[in-house]
Amino acid sequence: MKIRICLLFLFLFSLLMQAQDLASREGIQDNRRNLTYAITNATIVVAPGERVEGTLLVAAGKIVAVGNTVAIPKHAVVIDAQKKFIYPSFIDLNSNYGLTPPESTSKSGGVEYERNDGKSAFGWNRAIRADQAATALYSHNEKAATELRAQGVGVVLSHHKDGIARGTGSVLALANLSEQHALLRPKAATFFSFDKGSSSQQYPSSQMGSIALLRQTFLDAQWYQKNKSTTTNLHLEALNAQDKLPHFFDSPDKLTSLRAVRLGNEFQKKFIILGSGDEYQALKDIQSAKAAFVIPMNFQDAPDVSDPFLAREIGLRDLKHWELAPYNFKALLDNGVTVALSPNGTKKLFEALNTLAETGVSETQLLAALTTTPASLIQMEKEIGTLKPGMRANFFIAGDSLTAKKNEIFEHWVLGERHIHTSLDKFDITGTYRLNGSDTLVLGQDKSFQLTLRDSLAIKGKYTFKNNKLRFQYAVENETFLFEATAIGDRAFASVLAYQPLSGKPNLTQTLANLAPAAEKDKKTTEGNDDFDYKTALWYPFQAFGHEQRQDFGNYLIKNATVWTLEAEGVLDTTDVLIANGKIARVGKALKAPKGYTEIDAIGLHLTPGMIDEHSHIAISRGVNESGSSSSAEVRIGDVINPEDINIYRQLAGGTTASQLLHGSANTIGGQSALVKLRWGKSAEEMKIENAPGYIKFALGENVKQSNWGDRMRVRYPQSRMGVEQVLYQSFMKAEAYGAEKKKNPNTRVDLEMETLLEILESRRFISCHSYVQSEINMLMHVADSMGFTVNTFTHVLEGYKVAAKLRKHGAAASTFSDWWAYKMEVNEAIPFNAAILTKAGVVTAINSDDAEMGRRLNQEAGKVMRYGGDDEVEALKTVTLNPAKMLRLEERIGSIKVRKDADLVLWDAHPLSSYAKVQKTFVDGQLLFDRSQQEAAVAAMRKERERLIAKAQQAANGGKPIAQPESEIDNEYHCDTLEEIHFHGH
């Protein structure tokens, strides 16, 4: 025993040594932090799941001892916690506390393509701010610290939320001490995002641009590390210096989080995601991402549904998110995800904790997510996060357990520094009391009381509660009384009196003398949530018409259809098609369904291949154009596929089963395409067609020379068709030189843009070029001929009819609109007979949509080929099936009905080229993804779900809970020249 005490003293001594202040100070020092404090009579939660009733011994900023047998030293200041709760302080990893943003270095005015702030030793892009250190921006902010401490937060990981590479963040304790004390770890982690923040440079203007920029930056950093560069790049040096730090990624939504994880994997970087709270919506993919998440707990108030018309505006998934957001934490835990909670942005933290508890998570799980998990994510679990001896003395004293409906923080100690929010001697007196007889008294939190006498006489008013004295006045039968009682504990009173203040004459005292709390009724913590299982409320994807379960292959026999094979067999009457394991297994008459196959009676129906949209911009997140430079070959639409776009489903309902998701046409060399099937319910990665060849969007004409972008946009090269040619030549010649250099020197810096262009030159990637007038079409063919490759497809190509023979000779395919024109100058000579002429010239010709609405009735657009000069209906149908398959080099797999091809099929109730035709069923890879016969039920089910949620929101509002203005997410509708934030119409 003696030895133990001795050791303890040694330990204390060393602590005191550590806590010495290095600063020189004037005046008389009064450093009470170094005293020893014993907080007794407390329920101490030492660590998640570890509760003890006893004493916490604190000295010099650290925990000395904890437990029910702790000996209290004589020199200790003893504090009676009066049975209150002590928890380790929360740690918030997603904070910008204490940081003052640096002054902007942007030069005002003008459109900035190249960096113009003259910081030459940095990289070329302002969104890369890897040299930024939180330490340089940090100063203690007592006002903000007080607010955070009142919420339970004692330590934050703070970083400056600006840029794509954001530099380092610091671990800061929220003590009112010098910065030297509070700064626990100066460079604790490094931060990234896809948000360029305050950078005034145009690039990147899209999320795919941000992704490309970060990839290139990581590649450059690796190269810079290995190779002696002749120039210095401070950003790359900073990045390399941060390589061993924990990497955090700040994400606005779950899809972005998944993209960040993919990018991280490419560079062996394990991002910890500062998440968005919607992770449960893509649970399977989040789980497979194997990343740790720091998620918010700032749950939305119930939407205001009082106006039924405005309530209709609330998106169904917004409504669902309101209900499900609190389950996010549980869902992630259930799926084995490492998850920390971030109190950032949560106004009423204890309410949020209670809400979380109602979802069925334990106090232990909650506490871990706020203490030990965040501590270990920043590798500080030996210093903060628990109240074990030797840890920093960061803890708060609360009135109740974490999950209690009502709670309050009395004191918060940070680094052993005591902050008193409310006196520990303050008692909670709110509640319902039984008086003598049937009389009752209700004391509300808002200082209102209601006294009910003789069952019927209800008196209301306000009470005061000061120095533990409860007082209020009331009147009965024209006589005024003063009520007075002294609290001696929570809901415990002594000396209850009611008397007439003037005469001092006691009255009714006998009646009121007994002030005992009424038995608390229903101690229910949940509001009808008991039988709610979040798992049954999830949809795949999380969107209207989402499936309740992920779908799998089905095996079908389609009987007696009119089958448009688009092969030599032509159109077959009364024919059967067997679908097995996602493929077309047999085509023939009177086929027998093997066991387990679903038979579909298709008498009177037409079966065609699924339609293929060569030019689509649906299912793309956060920008279809990277307009920040004239060549953005490095960006990839495949990085930003949005599998939840409702237009995927709508297009399935119109018979479209595969699409080329194209970059926009804002610049000459656009970005790489994604070839996808409309696999509704699958993830972004799963939508991509396996082993599909690489494509890239090019563009010519008015969009790339910014003709219709307003007078401000007149500085980016090119501004004329002349310049477009030069951009092309320069880019390809650079790529040629890059290729030659790479062959010579294996250490050549990898340049993602050049790599892509090189693929084109080597015919490993194919161009789909947005084009209108004949001169520019001609020009690109000349460029390609002279650089030794072929332009795979001209898309739009509205004047293709003028150079049809040249197109055929070059070997280019044409993908055009059926009848668009008159929207800009370069389509002035566009004619609806274009497809007919091109087809007659022997050019492989497709009709595309470039439009979310048109993409769901491509059959009608093909029908218009018949209206305008076409004479063969099979050829017309091929313009939206086999021909786009050919130009996408997928004709071996899709585009016609042939054994062994993918079972991407559409059943129609009328001639497929007729305006009256409706899709009955759509199959993708043999999966029945749209079934008209189920539509009514699906819509009715969604209506029911909406009604249920609206009733729930109404109930919340009626219950006095705060409500939020109605809001609805909108699905971006992109066209060729939609720029993020600014919309220019045209195509």
Place this chain on the structure above:
Amino acid sequence: MDIKKILTPALCAFSFVVTAQSVTKMFSGADIHVGNGDFIAKGKVVTADQKIIWVGRSDENPEMRIDEMHDVTGKHIYPGFIAPVTAVGLVEVEAVRATVDNQEVGDQNPNARALIAYNTDSRVLPTLIYNGILIGQSTPEGGTISGQSSVMRLQAWNWEDAVIKADDGMHINWPNTMKFDYKKRKLVANEEYPKQVTNLLNTFAAAKAYLEGDRKEVNLKLAAFDGVFDGDKRVYVQTNKAAAMLEAIRELKQLGVRHIVLVGAADAPMIADYLADNQIPVILRRPHELPSYSDDATDASYGAPALLDEAGVVFALSNIGRMPVMGNRNLPFMAGTAIGHGLDYEAAVRALTLHPATIMGIEKNYGSIQVDKSATFLIASGDLFDMRSHHVEAAYIDGKSVDMENWQEQLFDKYMKHLESEN
């Protein structure tokens, strides 16, 4: 003057006059889509000068001199299609500012008149005629009060002889109940909505007061409301939201507006019974539009016309949406889509002919193949609502044969020849 009196036997009880100089033409053997919902198999139509003077079944014959016989057996006759609320004649190339004449500066432009900006030589017009659109409502846009439309013939020498009805209505954009919040990237309730509505209604109230006064001080903007409160002038209210529609109807009725027409009206099916009961007509936005809400049926827009028809709402189809001029040539195919989604065929015809005519107040002369109406009709070799058979062989506006030539066909011919020469 030699006057001959004719009594038509079956379909009409009116009497007509045909002068000796008149040329009477009979078109016989075509399926006649009357435009009012009726259909006459293998019927006969007789025109004299600008008018239709006789319509009958195959077994009926008029007692009159027929100067020209047109055998149109196996073909279809439709009234000329009408394109409501369009920039036809006002916009040539959307992206080229110099060719755009459908929008004035400022928020309220009740006095702006589409009529005088109407370009009869627009190259877009013949491409609409090619698909059967013979009449267009040339309409300003933008601001809260966009200006006044006029109903125009799509083939004429100048706006004076093109006009069918000048300044037929005032077009207003009802304020939006929701607005886009760029920060949140979400739609949020428009808090300014009540104020914006009040501003708009104040203008109506001021106009009413002005018109009832001595009008001594000239106020072009307020004077432009002449006819709104006590005449024939329509007030076209553009909005897609049910709440806004209901509010607009209530408020404008209270202010004494006589002819209210809803335009766009995507939510109209939600309140279809109310619209039918209150006889509020609708010019529906183009059916080829995405549904308003993610949880709407995927084909909600395609099915909207059928729902309105079922409820008894007087509605016209339009191309309101994108491609404000050229897109009108797809009106027949949009009707086709609506038919595929439950709309009765003859109701679809009516939604492109008699209903828009009624809505604009030209139904006495236009919109159907009926006696005493203008001989404005189409002769088609096939079903005009289906792309596979759509072909307008001939068209007449006020009895005059329409020139069906268009520039796009000329380019087609020119470059087909070029291609053949290169082969």
